[in-house]
Amino acid sequence: MNRKEQILNTAAQLFKERGYSAVTMRDLATAMDMKAASLYNHISGKQEILSSLILKVANEFTNGMDRIKVNDDSAFAKAEQLILLHIKIALDYTDALAVLNTDWMHLEGIAYQDYMRLRKNYELDFKSILEVGISTGEFKNMSLETMLFNLLSTLRSIYLWIPKKTDQEINTLKMELPSLLLSGIKSYE
Amino acid sequence: MNRKEQILNTAAQLFKERGYSAVTMRDLATAMDMKAASLYNHISGKQEILSSLILKVANEFTNGMDRIKVNDDSAFAKAEQLILLHIKIALDYTDALAVLNTDWMHLEGIAYQDYMRLRKNYELDFKSILEVGISTGEFKNMSLETMLFNLLSTLRSIYLWIPKKTDQEINTLKMELPSLLLSGIKSYE
DNA sequence: GTCTATAGTTGGATAGAC
DNA sequence: GTCTATCCAACTATAGAC
Numbered sequence: 001m002n003r004k005e006q007i008l009n010t011a012a013q014l015f016k017e018r019g020y021s022a023v024t025m026r027d028l029a030t031a032m033d034m035k036a037a038s039l040y041n042h043i044s045g046k047q048e049i050l051s052s053l054i055l056k057v058a059n060e061f062t063n064g065m066d067r068i069k070v071n072d073d074s075a076f077a078k079a080e081q082l083i084l085l086h087i088k089i090a091l092d093y094t095d096a097l098a099v100l101n102t103d104w105m106h107l108e109g110i111a112y113q114d115y116m117r118l119r120k121n122y123e124l125d126f127k128s129i130l131e132v133g134i135s136t137g138e139f140k141n142m143s144l145e146t147m148l149f150n151l152l153s154t155l156r157s158i159y160l161w162i163p164k165k166t167d168q169e170i171n172t173l174k175m176e177l178p179s180l181l182l183s184g185i186k187s188y189e
Numbered sequence: 190m191n192r193k194e195q196i197l198n199t200a201a202q203l204f205k206e207r208g209y210s211a212v213t214m215r216d217l218a219t220a221m222d223m224k225a226a227s228l229y230n231h232i233s234g235k236q237e238i239l240s241s242l243i244l245k246v247a248n249e250f251t252n253g254m255d256r257i258k259v260n261d262d263s264a265f266a267k268a269e270q271l272i273l274l275h276i277k278i279a280l281d282y283t284d285a286l287a288v289l290n291t292d293w294m295h296l297e298g299i300a301y302q303d304y305m306r307l308r309k310n311y312e313l314d315f316k317s318i319l320e321v322g323i324s325t326g327e328f329k330n331m332s333l334e335t336m337l338f339n340l341l342s343t344l345r346s347i348y349l350w351i352p353k354k355t356d357q358e359i360n361t362l363k364m365e366l367p368s369l370l371l372s373g374i375k376s377y378e
Numbered sequence: 379g380t381c382t383a384t385a386g387t388t389g390g391a392t393a394g395a396c
Numbered sequence: 397g398t399c400t401a402t403c404c405a406a407c408t409a410t411a412g413a414c
Binding site for chain 1: 388389390391392393
């Protein structure tokens with residue numbers, strides 16, 4: 001891990017705990033055991049740190065969705081894969097995912113626009129999969145909005161739960177969450 | 190609504206949009222159409238605004254829980270009542286609830302301790318109700334942690350969904366959310 | 379109750395020595 | 397690549413006139 005990656009990882013931890021606006025470049029430097037001025041040899045500024053962290057994770061979601069949406073599985077199987085994608089990203093990028101969830105509104109300029117585009121497309125793709133599931137009868141014929149809200153709410157919160165848990169509990173989550181989330185929307189067979 | 194309440198409501202809106210740390214007393218004053226110095230005739234400082242907003246909502250949750258936990262209904266009925274309590278608070282205190290969810294870590298001193306105590310007790314009470322439901326056979330015998338995580342994740346996110354929706358969609362949510370959330374944990378009859 | 383003026387501190391970022 | 401020193405803008409909050 002090079003110096004820039006160390007800075008990004010440390011920043012992700014601090015941003016997760018206190019939020020982007022409450023963390024100063026001096027805080028970050030102290031946590032890195034260096035002086036604030038030295039940070040600027042590796043990154044152009046505070047904004048670059050934020051956009052690097054958020055866009056990295058947003059692209060992971062987009063890439064995962066792109067793989068899942070075009071495969072030949074049923075809507076139900078795709079929904080299961082999406083739940084596992086969220087768990088995997090929450091495990092691989094816990095801190096950066098927290099930053100995405102809480103500090104995306106502090107992105108500026110092009111980075112803000114890029115993030116909003118990725119997020120909008122992701123949600124549209126997610127919705128499409130649910131719509132297919134309703135039309136094929138795999139899912140209940142309930143409000144698409146309520147269904148999407150419930151799924152995304154839980155999936156967006158996984159990062160809050162992960163850091164406090166043992167490997168055993170995370171395995172329990174991987175096993176139980178897909179069926180728990182999908183049993184509510186599955187049509188009775 | 191007196192001047193202090195106006196300030197608190199305006200602050201809640203701004204904190205919700207940008208977060209406590211990113212909103213300045215000048216921003217708040219501008220939104221109130223006054224000068225920053227004048228705010229201090231009504232409130233003692235920025236921290237007082239934050240703690241007022243968060244503790245007001247936290248007490249609403251605690252009061253609701255205190256009423257529900259001692260009544261004679263089944264665990265299933267209590268869980269339904271808790272879901273409706275969250276929807277009601279999200280409707281009545283949308284902005285302040287957003288502040289509670291995103292900026293509680295910026296509370297200082299006694300206010301921080303008070304909030305943490307209320308929150309911990311609320312979660313313990315919630316967990317107790319689920320435990321009773323499992324032991325009476327009303328709920329599936331699955332991981333209590335997963336069950337609690339899924340319920341609280343969705344309930345904590347309601348405030349994000351409410352402002353974008355019509356009254357009609359909110360009524361749909363009130364009708365569908367309890368059964369959607371509880372169908373996943375209900376034991377098969 | 380609101381204002382102007384300002385104190386005192388802290389923020390992001392740069393210059394230039396080593 | 398890291399440091400010291402520093403710029404300058406912005407922050408919370410106070411003093412005191414009206």
